[in-house]
Amino acid sequence: MSLVVPGSTASLTEWLAYLELLHHQPIELGLDRIRVVAQKLALTHPFVKITVGGTNGKGSTCAMLEAILLAAGYRVGMYTSPHLIDFNERIRVNGENAGDAQITEQLARIEAARGEVSLSYFEYTTLAALMLFEQSGLDVVVLEVGLGGRLDAVNLVDADCSIVTSVDIDHTEWLGDTREKIGWEKAHIYRSGRPAICADPVPPESLVAYAKEIGADLWLFGHDFNYSGDRQQWGYGGRGRRRSGLAYPALRGANQLLNASAALAALEALRDRLVVPQQAVRLGLSQASLPGRLQILPGKPTVVLDVAHNPHAAAALAQNLDAMSFYPYTHAVVGMLRDKDVKGVVAKLARRVNRWYCASTEGPRGLEGTQLADIVREVLPPPGKDPVTVSSFINPVQAFTEARKQAAGGDRILVFGSFATVGPVLKELGRKVH
CATH class of the missing domain: 3.40.1190.10 (Mur-like, catalytic domain)
Structure with a gap:
């Protein structure tokens, strides 16, 4: 054709x-x-x-x-x-x-x-x-x-x-x-x-x-x-x-x-x-401004956007999260592409997240939220006295919407893993790029 x-x-x-x-x-x-x-x-x-x-x-x-x-x-x-x-x-x-x-x-x-x-x-x-x-x-x-x-x-x-x-x-x-x-x-x-x-x-x-x-x-x-x-x-x-x-x-x-x-x-x-x-x-x-790179949005709960999608970037993100204030709970909205080192990325942040919201990403390289959730569960350390929860969603916006419902004012929501994850959430928030 x-x-x-x-x-x-x-x-x-x-x-x-x-x-x-x-x-x-x-x-x-x-x-x-x-x-x-x-x-x-x-x-x-x-x-x-x-x-x-x-x-x-x-x-x-x-x-x-x-x-x-x-x-x-x-x-x-x-x-x-x-x-x-x-x-x-x-x-x-x-x-x-x-x-x-x-x-x-x-x-x-x-x-x-x-x-x-x-x-x-x-x-x-x-x-x-x-x-x-x-x-x-x-x-x-x-x-x-x-x-x-x-x-x-x-x-x-x-x-x-x-x-x-x-x-x-x-x-x-x-x-x-x-x-x-x-x-x-x-x-x-x-x-x-x-x-x-x-x-x-x-x-x-x-x-x-x-x-x-x-x-x-x-x-x-x-x-x-x-x-x-x-x-x-x-x-x-x-x-x-x-x-x-x-x-x-x-x-x-x-x-x-x-x-x-x-x-x-x-x-x-x-x-x-x-x-x-x-x-x-x-x-x-x-x-200099660059949306989606350790971008912290005003308001409560604190929302952090970062397109980190490989272990090197995830390690830097983890270091940056540690340098921030104390938050009782960190909620992570994550979506990744299937050709990335998903386990390596999740491992860098596993001990810093209390609630995982795994989203499907679009396109031929997209990874289903349910598959991502399985990988997260595999990587997480053994459950402690406050068990970590992992759930899956059909897209990043749905995952982010749920994270906002669950997060208290003093909590932190992290959105990361891909441009295909951060972009839709930014668009939903009506943030103008540049």
Whole structure:
């Protein structure tokens, strides 16, 4: 059955539905297809380009770079994925989500240019972002790598500076099952002779070796850049630049100084092309926002939203929960994708949760709430004097609604496990993303 190409008046929703059906595999890594179409579109990328890869911390690092560069007066584009509520969150121009018409215009141009070349949903949208950025006359763009690095569509771009935030186990079916294999894949966003930032305190040897092999200018955390801080303020130290007396980033969490120092290392490495005064750093760090990353909503009970979906992120979430006030009960609304290390994630939080509300997630990679509940029961420690309860629900909103009914004013509700869990709950709460 041949698909009908959306017409000139088609909505963004119609275009995205078309893209989802167009390619036979939702994820198909490789740069050959996208390179062919990019050449047909004559993309030139006439701006400073920063790519950000890594297992965790990518979104936060991108958000801080965007906010600092905007505060410094630059025209900035940012491309991230996935989205929480609206697709438009993925493509931002000068601090604003791209409009539907801006995106559909680019999708129509790609459709006309691609000919017989089959592109995945992510390849289409990556090209659309790059085209819109080119059209918008930007000074600098920040591009989040979708999956891995070597074969991800974003790696089409020869970045002026690349950051790997962290390397841990995730997406094993595509990237390998060890940090060394995954680190090698992620290191491929680095470029010969250009700054290559690594914020992982214990970088895989494969990443260091690859950077040396291609002659990248490798900046290692703890060696080429670092941070220090006390309760009031923190400071960054790089190869030739120090920034002291900084307020803590608006983004909460134990790892945010690591992410912030990676962003500042990238800006130091690009100092010949981007002038960023101290005031822009201060302002940017205070204004950076990223929904769904240790997002604490006002009101009672306390609601904490976090898209943590692998053991590394769940361990950071657990640390952040421990740093919060005392709560008599913690209610966890959790939904995950079936290709994640569900047991590993649940194990990191098992001793911190009193009531589990397991939700089904949508899509081909979705995991049924009943299956998730079985895994949670398997991982939980033996019951104590106050037994932990586990229940299942057909979707995250239903699970969250029940958690709110059960939680007392002094309790805490944690919503985590996936963008597919946090997004629907945020939408239900009517919280506007950005």
